Amino acid sequence: MIRRGLVIVVCTTVIGTALAYLSERLLSVGYGVTVFWLGAAVIANASLWFGGWGIAASMLFPFLAGQMQGLALEDGLSAVLPNLVEGLMPALAFRWMMGDPGLADRRSQIAYALWAAVLPSALGGTMAAWFWLVLGKVDGPGFRLLSLDWSLSNMAVVIIFGFPTAYLLTPTLRERGWLMTGWWS
DSSP: OHHHHHHHHHHHHHHHHHHHHHHHHHSEEETTEESSOTHHHHHHHHHHHHHHHHHHHHHHHHHHHHHHHTOOHHHHHHTHHHHHHHHHHHHHHHHHHTOOTTOOSHHHHHHHIIIIIIHHHHHHHHHHHHHHHHTTSOOHHHHHHHHHHHHHHHHHHIIIIIHHHHHHHHHHHHHTTOOOSSSOO
């Protein structure tokens, strides 16, 4: 089981890092925040599909992508907790509600919109901007801009890309035995 978990972490980290790096390269706002950050869809879906392994990758790959981009170490580290929250919230909600990560029913679709897109993005964006405010990296207007951009862009990415990806890939992952119904198995 640990071997499969490590394969999940490595594969998810590679895919997430590539998408995050591409987003940061093309659409950067600053401090590792982009106008349209594709890594958000990976965080939401990896946590639903792979439990703790997906959440671990979701904390790792944004940091790696930021470091590849030349982001200051403290800025990269300040985004680890918000990314943990953005992965943990959907995983907790779907496991508690017994939602279908394949989004086959209306209840799971609504749960995905709320618990994978809206709430985690809003909380993650606010947390990240607050860390940068405390570190003295931004002022009040910068806090609002970064918080709003992080939140709204992640919500949009998770709905536009994450939703169809979950809907289309979950059956394949399920058939091949890669979905984790528990946290580590």
